[in-house]
Amino acid sequence: MEVIDIVPPILKNNVIVVKVDQLFKWAHANSIWPLSSGLACCAIEMMSCAAARFDLSRFGYEVFRPCPRQADLLIVAGTLTWKMTPPLVRLYEEMPEPKYVIAMGSCAIGGGPFADSYSVVPGIHEVLPVDVYIPGCPPRPEALIDGMLKLREKIMHPERVEEDRKARLMEA
Amino acid sequence: MDILNMMMGQGVVSTLADQLHNLFMLLFDNAVVAGFLMKCVGIGAILGIISVAAIVFTYGERKVCAFMQVRIGPNRVGGRFGLLQPIADMLKLMSKEDIIPQGCDRVVWALGPMLLFVPTALIYAFFPFDNGVALADVNVGIFLMLAISSQAVLPFLISGYASNSKYAFIGGMRTVAQMLSYEAPMVFSLLGVVMLSGSMRMSDIVNAQSEQLWFILMQPIAFVVFVISATAETNRVPFDLVEGEAEIVAGPFAEYSGMRWALFFLAEYANLLSVSILTTVFFLGGWNGPFLPGVVWFGLKVLAMVFVFMWFRWTFPRTRIDQMLAFSWKILLPLALVNVLFTGVGIYARQWM
Ligand code: SF4
Numbered sequence: 372m373e374v375i376d377i378v379p380p381i382l383k384n385n386v387i388v389v390k391v392d393q394l395f396k397w398a399h400a401n402s403i404w405p406l407s408s409g410l411a412c413c414a415i416e417m418m419s420c421a422a423a424r425f426d427l428s429r430f431g432y433e434v435f436r437p438c439p440r441q442a443d444l445l446i447v448a449g450t451l452t453w454k455m456t457p458p459l460v461r462l463y464e465e466m467p468e469p470k471y472v473i474a475m476g477s478c479a480i481g482g483g484p485f486a487d488s489y490s491v492v493p494g495i496h497e498v499l500p501v502d503v504y505i506p507g508c509p510p511r512p513e514a515l516i517d518g519m520l521k522l523r524e525k526i527m528h529p530e531r532v533e534e535d536r537k538a539r540l541m542e543a
Numbered sequence: 544m545d546i547l548n549m550m551m552g553q554g555v556v557s558t559l560a561d562q563l564h565n566l567f568m569l570l571f572d573n574a575v576v577a578g579f580l581m582k583c584v585g586i587g588a589i590l591g592i593i594s595v596a597a598i599v600f601t602y603g604e605r606k607v608c609a610f611m612q613v614r615i616g617p618n619r620v621g622g623r624f625g626l627l628q629p630i631a632d633m634l635k636l637m638s639k640e641d642i643i644p645q646g647c648d649r650v651v652w653a654l655g656p657m658l659l660f661v662p663t664a665l666i667y668a669f670f671p672f673d674n675g676v677a678l679a680d681v682n683v684g685i686f687l688m689l690a691i692s693s694q695a696v697l698p699f700l701i702s703g704y705a706s707n708s709k710y711a712f713i714g715g716m717r718t719v720a721q722m723l724s725y726e727a728p729m730v731f732s733l734l735g736v737v738m739l740s741g742s743m744r745m746s747d748i749v750n751a752q753s754e755q756l757w758f759i760l761m762q763p764i765a766f767v768v769f770v771i772s773a774t775a776e777t778n779r780v781p782f783d784l785v786e787g788e789a790e791i792v793a794g795p796f797a798e799y800s801g802m803r804w805a806l807f808f809l810a811e812y813a814n815l816l817s818v819s820i821l822t823t824v825f826f827l828g829g830w831n832g833p834f835l836p837g838v839v840w841f842g843l844k845v846l847a848m849v850f851v852f853m854w855f856r857w858t859f860p861r862t863r864i865d866q867m868l869a870f871s872w873k874i875l876l877p878l879a880l881v882n883v884l885f886t887g888v889g890i891y892a893r894q895w896m
Contacts, residue, residue: 398634438793440800467640467800
């Protein structure tokens, strides 16, 4: 029996019944605070994303925290070199759970124009678990917003991601 | 009509309080118990005001910021105006992982944010929200308020120290330097107000303003000095060196996550509300105003002051630490002292007129 069945019919219009898990999922999905860290040119697009024209704050995601302890999302915006990897991974490890990672731009996805370089990490999935990839060099701010909304959907409905993946595997 | 008269005569809040007191007397038939229960209700009301204010101000801050920067601000979560945004933030902070860093002084570290909330909430006891509505209208109100609010320095220092992180420690030291040096001009600017009203009781100060002019007109310099040092006391931009993110990450808060950090946040907004209330009480005539009941005037003035503080925040860039200290000791303090001198001369001259 569901909890909603216990609620007397008179109250049905005035009472919202949710699972705690769902409530927290909703909260996590609607209040993603990114860590303000930028690695290269993509970071400029990330900044303009929060400014007047694109206004990330409409979704409540504009609270860029300088400190990883209070951040939920690591946007890897730019070229990650092997030299920069240990500090970045450390920042990720300092963030409290639940935490998410967005790979923004070709560099973060697969090394971008520097894919053959000895010093550049060919895709940050080598060192961090990535939730959303945003292609582009650089991706437009709209693309970043879209990526964050994808992340939102992923947090709210984790099962859909799995279905998507299966469907794509079947196609291939 | 009857109710309207009652509201005009005595004020909504005190009428309500009287009714409640009568109810308690009926129920328990004992003046001590009823008095005790009334105090409990008062404390509950004040804590309620603080928490609601923190939630409303986080939303307000984001909307005001958006307004200043020609943006829209939160408008997706919870309907047209994004009203559920602070709720989502709060729930998220509550359900985040609680990280206790290695090597920190656990007990002191955990106590820091809680201790900070104590002086912040305690000074609300002295605020006169309406004629005769104050939890403790003591005759040394200003003195107690200043003494208690300066205790807020210590929790910053101990949480910075206990975090075992250099950024946090530097942040804690900065807080002490900043808050102590801005306490001096603040106290001296209030001295002019006390001289004019002849009392340190907060309700007397408001009453003095209804007899004379509002003190913002009689003490404009004190008003400016007070507002500037209040901004510094609450650690808000342009004086938010405590968490100057470009230099020291997040200052004393650097190691706190989730709900512990939210307590700092709560204290910051409680402070914002209390300095706005203080400005209203000392300079803007408290609950005085035509037509509307006293609490409404009080609320309107306080909200206007909150808007002014937010306006500051999104208008000025952050100062450097040496500029800030120099500004306090070399400009604000002499100004406040000169103001005290001229106020004294003025009062003396008026006696002979
Ligand atoms: S993807 Fe392009 S724009 Fe982004 S960091 Fe790499 S080179 Fe720069």
